[in-house]
Structures are given as C-alpha cells and as structure tokens.
Amino acid sequence: MRVTGTLLPSGERTELWLLGDRVTFTRPHTESHTVAENLFLTPGLVDVHTHPGHDEAAVFTGERFAAECAQHVAAGTTALRVPGHTGPVPPALRTDPAMPRLVTAGRLLAHTGLATGHPMHAPTDDLLSAGLAEAAANDGWCKIIADWEHDEPPVPEPALRALVDAAHARGFRVAAHCQTAAGTRTAVECGVDSIEHGWYLTDDLIERLAARGGAFVPTATAFLQIVDDVRGKPEGPRKDYFLGGVDGLSRSAAVAHEAGVTVLAGTDSAPFGNVVSEVRFLLSAGLPPTVAIGAASWTARAYLGLPGLVEGGPADLVGYDVDPRREPGVLSHPRLIVLRGRIVTRR
Ligand SMILES: [Zn+2]
Structure with missing residues (x-):
C-alpha cells in the first residue's frame, strides 16, 4: 500500500509504503497500490x-x-x-x-x-x-x-x-x-x-x-x-x-x-x-x-517505546485531509486509519 502526504510533526512531504506490518520509505520492488494521497500523516x-x-x-x-x-x-x-x-x-x-x-x-x-x-x-x-x-x-x-x-x-x-x-x-x-x-x-x-x-x-x-x-x-x-x-x-x-x-x-x-x-x-x-x-x-x-x-x-x-512512522516501524498510520495543527477538529474525522498494516477505515 502506498500513501503520500505530509509527515507530522516534521512537515516533511513524503511517500511511504506499508508492507504487512512495516513502514518503508523506499519504493518496494513489488507492485503497490495507492490507498491515499496528500494526507497529513500521523502514527x-x-x-x-x-x-x-x-x-x-x-x-x-x-x-x-x-x-x-x-x-x-x-x-x-x-x-x-x-x-x-x-x-x-x-x-x-x-x-x-x-x-x-x-x-x-x-x-x-x-x-x-x-x-x-x-x-x-x-x-x-x-x-x-x-x-x-x-x-x-x-x-x-x-x-x-x-x-x-x-x-x-x-x-x-x-x-x-x-x-x-x-x-x-x-x-x-x-x-x-x-x-x-x-x-x-x-x-x-x-x-x-x-x-x-x-x-x-x-x-x-x-x-x-x-x-x-x-x-x-x-x-x-x-x-x-x-x-x-x-x-x-x-x-x-x-x-x-x-x-x-x-x-x-x-x-x-x-x-x-x-x-x-x-x-x-x-x-x-x-x-x-x-x-x-x-x-x-x-x-x-x-x-x-x-x-x-x-x-x-x-x-x-x-x-x-512504540516507534512512529519511521523506516522499519510498525504500520500504524492515521491520515487527515487538513493539518490538525491548524484545525484540531479534523482529528475527529480521519480520512484513513491503518492498524498493523490493515485498513480499518478509508473515507
Ligand atoms: Zn484511571
């Protein structure tokens, strides 16, 4: 699964992949499908x-x-x-x-x-x-x-x-x-x-x-x-x-x-x-x-002691349409919830 967006809190634009229960920032050799783009990304x-x-x-x-x-x-x-x-x-x-x-x-x-x-x-x-x-x-x-x-x-x-x-x-x-x-x-x-x-x-x-x-x-x-x-x-x-x-x-x-x-x-x-x-x-x-x-x-x-969205870290990811630092209310409306590499919610 491929996801793009802005990593919080660094603000870095990123493209990442979820391979089972693992995050990587390196494009995998196997084919991936994009599940969401341009989200504000948190673990x-x-x-x-x-x-x-x-x-x-x-x-x-x-x-x-x-x-x-x-x-x-x-x-x-x-x-x-x-x-x-x-x-x-x-x-x-x-x-x-x-x-x-x-x-x-x-x-x-x-x-x-x-x-x-x-x-x-x-x-x-x-x-x-x-x-x-x-x-x-x-x-x-x-x-x-x-x-x-x-x-x-x-x-x-x-x-x-x-x-x-x-x-x-x-x-x-x-x-x-x-x-x-x-x-x-x-x-x-x-x-x-x-x-x-x-x-x-x-x-x-x-x-x-x-x-x-x-x-x-x-x-x-x-x-x-x-x-x-x-x-x-x-x-x-x-x-x-x-x-x-x-x-x-x-x-x-x-x-x-x-x-x-x-x-x-x-x-x-x-x-x-x-x-x-x-x-x-x-x-x-x-x-x-x-x-x-x-x-x-x-x-x-x-x-x-739980890693966040880092290379090799666990595949927990929640993404929002807007930056929650600007609009904290968006925290109640996640666009994408991934837990242990499995999509829980995708709106
Ligand atoms: Zn208590």
Missing part, C-alpha cells in the same frame, strides 16, 4: 490512560476489553496504555490484528493502609512484590494508588520508594494515581515515572519531575464531565478539594510543559475513543498545537 492517536474491559462492578472480560478497544481504534487510536485492569488481558488479544498496540500495567495496587474499598483496586500490604509482579506480567509498567480520600494520608513513602527503586533497577516503570497534595508530593518525591491526574502539582514538584524525564497525565476529560455537577453540590472541604484540584490542571499542564515534563493525553473515562477531548483541553491550557497533538500521538508513542 495514530494514543490514549495513555484508559481502562477498557470492565463492567459497572469492575469485572473484567476479554470480550468487553476487545469491544471497547475497537471503539478506540474506530476513532483512529492505534495505541493504548492501560494503567490498571482487574483481570489479565488474554494473550491472544495482544497479537490480534484488530487490537491497538497495548501497554498494560495489571491490577491497580492500593496499599492496605489506604483501604479504598474501590472494586477496581487490589489491596496489598506488599507493594514491592505486587508491583514487580504486575510489571513483569504486563508491559513493564505497574500502577499504584498513591492516595484516595482527600482527608487521609497517602501511601506510606517507604513502601512506594522501595517499589520505585526496585522497578527502576529492573527497567520497569511506575504510574501513580494522585489527587491530593500529599499524594502527589509523595509520588513525585519517590520517583514515580508517570503522574496520573496530578492534582495540586506544585512548581517545585514539576521541576523535580522534569529533571528526571517524568510524565504528567492530567486526565482532565474525566473531571470536566462532572465538574458542573460538583459545583452544584453543598459547600464543604470535599467540594473545595475537588474543584481546587480540577481548576489547577490547566496551569499545571502549561507549567509542566514549559519545564520540560512530558505531558501526555489520557481520558480515564468513557466514551472510549475520546482522546481528542484531552487534546482540546491541552490546547485550552495553552500548549502549542504540535505539543498538544503530540501528547496524544507521536510523543506518547515515543514515551511508551
């Missing part, structure tokens, strides 16, 4: 924080996982990081040609001291062993609940620090849910790689996160859906905490980007295939279009 969208596969009681099934991943793919989302799922992802789904590239993190580990009681959470008093086991059984990531109730202490620092150090020694990475000032501080200070939600992220913490190449995933999409409801609730510390956390995300995203933190797009919510909403949030926060779109595409892939 597809990425949602780095999504939990497909669960029913209302947080019961995970492979069928539901595949169906909700298909919703992501239909929107041009060719890769997902799944930072927490209650059941294992069936191995056959990882190589299924219809499935997006997956980076999973296993069970959401909550230190027993937090006693969340949330059906998604797996309580443990041994974060170290549990975290290493999940990272090894998944894609080198584990996911920790660093805090839960707004007025309760976060995960004990020694437990989280021990896990992060041991994970890094093995080449694994740690993502942490944090929404309280104390939880966010603990996660950053313990060396967590990817700060999820990151409410009350202060400038000193942003500097520390930047200095070690950390990532921040604000998941504003999830909160903006409910913020009006919360505004209508009776006054009180819980409401203040929620609104304060959400209100701070925009500034944190902008400051984090300026400081050199890798800001990434994750939705943490239904509908699946909605990461464009997080791009809109990042744009509204003042991130440049190339950065905001990259956060949901090439930058996210690089952070997850």
